[in-house]
Amino acid sequence: MPATLFHAPLTCSLAARFAAAEGGVGLDIEYLNLSTKALDKGGSLYDINPLGQVSTLKLENGDLLTETSACITWIQAQSQNDDFRIAPDDPMYFQMLRWLGFCATELHKQIFRVVFYSEATDAVKDRIRALAPERFKFLDTQLKTHEYLLGDRFSAADAYLTWFFVLAGKAQLDFSRYDNLTAYSKRTLNRPMIKTLIESDMKKRVEQG
Numbered sequence: 001m002p003a004t005l006f007h008a009p010l011t012c013s014l015a016a017r018f019a020a021a022e023g024g025v026g027l028d029i030e031y032l033n034l035s036t037k038a039l040d041k042g043g044s045l046y047d048i049n050p051l052g053q054v055s056t057l058k059l060e061n062g063d064l065l066t067e068t069s070a071c072i073t074w075i076q077a078q079s080q081n082d083d084f085r086i087a088p089d090d091p092m093y094f095q096m097l098r099w100l101g102f103c104a105t106e107l108h109k110q111i112f113r114v115v116f117y118s119e120a121t122d123a124v125k126d127r128i129r130a131l132a133p134e135r136f137k138f139l140d141t142q143l144k145t146h147e148y149l150l151g152d153r154f155s156a157a158d159a160y161l162t163w164f165f166v167l168a169g170k171a172q173l174d175f176s177r178y179d180n181l182t183a184y185s186k187r188t189l190n191r192p193m194i195k196t197l198i199e200s201d202m203k204k205r206v207e208q209g
């Protein structure tokens with residue numbers, strides 16, 4: 001039986017789904033509504049993860065794995081695709097961890113956490129949005145010589161960064177003046193499996209109301 005990913009449409013667990021799709025890793029998907037924490041099959045996300053957060057994975061042996069970057073790292077380790085999986089003794093493994101950490105802390109939690117927080121004032125949100133250009137420039141420079149974050153192949157790190165672009169518009173983050181980053185976002189968002197997953201989540205989100 002494959003591992004189960006508890007998935008709320010369009011949230012960061014979508015990044016884990018991008019990694020699974022690109023790496024050819026089968027997962028059972030258990031949908032939930034993040035606002036209510038209700039699982040579609042009954043019960044609550046809190047029963048699985050006391051923090052009520054995604055990404056949450058229940059592994060085959062019953063172990064719980066949380067933290068999107070750890071879930072994505074685990075997923076890529078299961079991949080049989082040599083172009084996708086990176087072995088822990090490969091120097092690129094640490095580059096992968098570096099960019100997963102960057103996505104988790106510099107983009108996801110630092111920026112999205114605040115701009116999507118309904119209680120935050122507009123001034124606070126703008127202050128946080130002002131952190132974005134420096135980070136976009138950093139990414140843009142990396143992507144000047146690389147088609148993907150680690151080179152010429154899509155990796156697990158790209159799965160997390162691609163998800164950032166799914167919500168960047170909603171977060172009113174404009175990266176259009178960063179040419180390499182803009183080209184990268186188009187390249188990754190248009191990958192067929194990623195496009196299909198986004199479209200499916202958009203429909204599911206509408207159904208959830």
Ligand SMILES: N[C@@H](CCC(=O)N[C@@H](CS)C(=O)NCC(=O)O)C(=O)O
Nearest residue numbers: 011012052053054055067068069104
């Ligand atoms: N530390 C967790 C946090 C993930 C996170 O913030 N997930 C959001 C969705 S993108 C969430 O579950 N929010 C609901 C909540 O915090 O109650 C991780 O890195 O995966």
